[in-house]
Amino acid sequence: MCKVLGLLVGAAALAFTIASAQAKDEIRVVVGFYSAATQAIFEGMAKDFNAAHPDVDVKIEVVQWDNLQQRLTTDIAGGNPPDIALIGTRWLVDFVHNDIAEPLDGYITPEFKSRFIESFMAPSTINGKIYALPVAASARAMYYNKDLFAKAGIQNPPENWDQLVDDAKKIKALGADIYGFALQGKEIETDAYWYYSLWTHGGDLIEDGKSGVGSPGAIAGLQLYRDLIDQGLTEPEPTGYNRQDIERLFKQGRVGMILTGPWLRGQMKADAPALNYGIAQIPAGTRKATYGVTDSLMLFKSGKHNKLAWQFLDETAFSPKWRIEFTTKEGFLPVTKVEADAPVFTGDPQLKAFTDMLPYAHFAPPIPNWEQAADATIRALQQVYTKQVKPDAALKDAATSIDAILKQ
């Protein structure tokens, strides 16, 4: 009896707090988990905004990146999307096609727009309208192990793929369990690891509205990787290694060169502080290139507090203070001009290797069903890495299936 009474009282109290909470406007913000710092950064923004607007309650939810897309999908399907969501910008096309993303041009003032570095706005602009705002940007570069280079008698990091092959041969000669070039062969971003080669060989992901993975540049790019495997210049059987696996090899000092993003700098500090490494540009083929990736904040068409949500973005999330805080703590590249001019960034020579590559950055093309197209590409790559199919045959197959995916 007592228990029941207690429960009833509890339920009543709960109902009361819910009712009183509803009197305040609530903004739900769902963000992806970058690092242990993410939660604190966004909670800090919420606190700042709450202080300026006592009648508004900003709720932050941090979700693992692997689950984020599915989580948003279920929320939207259930008719209960958050007010603001952090997304991988390549997902935006699907949101726009299904009429779920709120166009932001009506909110954006010329002053607001001028805060951003222009080129980062391009990926979230679809059919001439801006649907999301970049928060995190990364470009990819080549990390190289300076000690292995010195031991192999190599002075400078390779500037092009021919030099990379020569250097990898010299590093391979250092020992049986030392590899020249790390090649990622499975799981998330396996396709991206090959796009560097595709772009530097003159290829493109989409050419005239069709898949470009079967183009001559793409085939040359994959042939290069296949040659590296055949000559034993990569770790054996790359399809057994995901991104963490090859990054671990690099941290252990067992691989000479690896292509990856700025986050590895932070990890090196924690996991392999003694390792002497440098950062250089991605080796050039017929041209220079890198992969530029942005994550963005978006609003939803069905949102009930879009005005307030916009205020949160304008006054807090994209204020100089929080931009610098976010980018330094999470280890990304500046997306607004204030960040780029901040001494933390101008004085960091390692970061320069990444920012120097930005003019050559290619972004994921705005195509629907991106993940499915990426998987079709990965399938072709794995067929080649396991030596089952020749590069041109595998890639032409992939191009055909991607063309079908694009038409859906």
Added chain:
Amino acid sequence: MGSSRVDPIRGRRREAGQLVAPYILILPSLLLAFWIIGYPIWDLTDMSLHSVTRFGQLKEFSGLANFSHLIAEPLFLECLIRTLVWTFAVVGGTVLLSIPIALILADDFVGRRVLRVIIMLPWAVSLTMSGIVWRWALNGQSGMLNATLYDFGLMKQPITWLATADTAFPIEIAIGILVSIPFSVTVFLGGLSSLPREIFEAARIDGASGWQRWRFLTFPLIRPFINIVLVLNFIYVFNSFPLIWVMTQGDPANSTDILVTWLYKLAFRYGKLDIASALSIVMFLILLAFTVVYAVLAMRNEREAG
């Protein structure tokens, strides 16, 4: 006898009442079961006959178009064949290994209890956890398996076990067998303990050899339990997602994908909820057909044997 004779009409009425009463009593649970099982099937069928956006919104009715898309997909047949290989290999291996293990554990010997616990242990660990542990153990650079083989001088170069289907898929089947054994052994142990002792003593007195006792007594008597293990394992293994997903995600180049891992990719990675629903229905029908056919065959065998 005379005093116990009942009025034929009242008796029949009581019989009728006795016939109906059990059905009335189980009616609520029957309805609940229909609701719990029936609603998802109805919902899936509905989705499989419409075109559905990645956000779950039902669009126009599309008839059987999703099914024809599914069948036109080359991966469908590829995954179906691999699913059958996977299922028959795991279930067959499990039954072949579980029966001798159960026979040994049914005997009386010192340490039997400890051994029983050890055999059951993999059951206590979730499939996902087992998958993660095996993934570490099979890692090409830092895995336990390579280190052990290397220490025993059985290996010169590290092998990346999960890098190709040639090694990855047989390993996944072996681990599938390992984690299915506890359940099967439990069922067989229950079956063995229910067998009457007298007939075995009689057989021994009559001079039946160990093999003869197994072939003509134990095997026919635990046949119903074998049937249960086969059907239940077939259903579990056919739909088993975590092991393969954690260890290889169907990689490389879909060469370890079975229907259920491909289904997950279709639904949650590619947002093709309509085709994924069609695939779910097809998988449900395959399992239903298998179970019905097997049940009929088993029953006919039993009747012939009886």
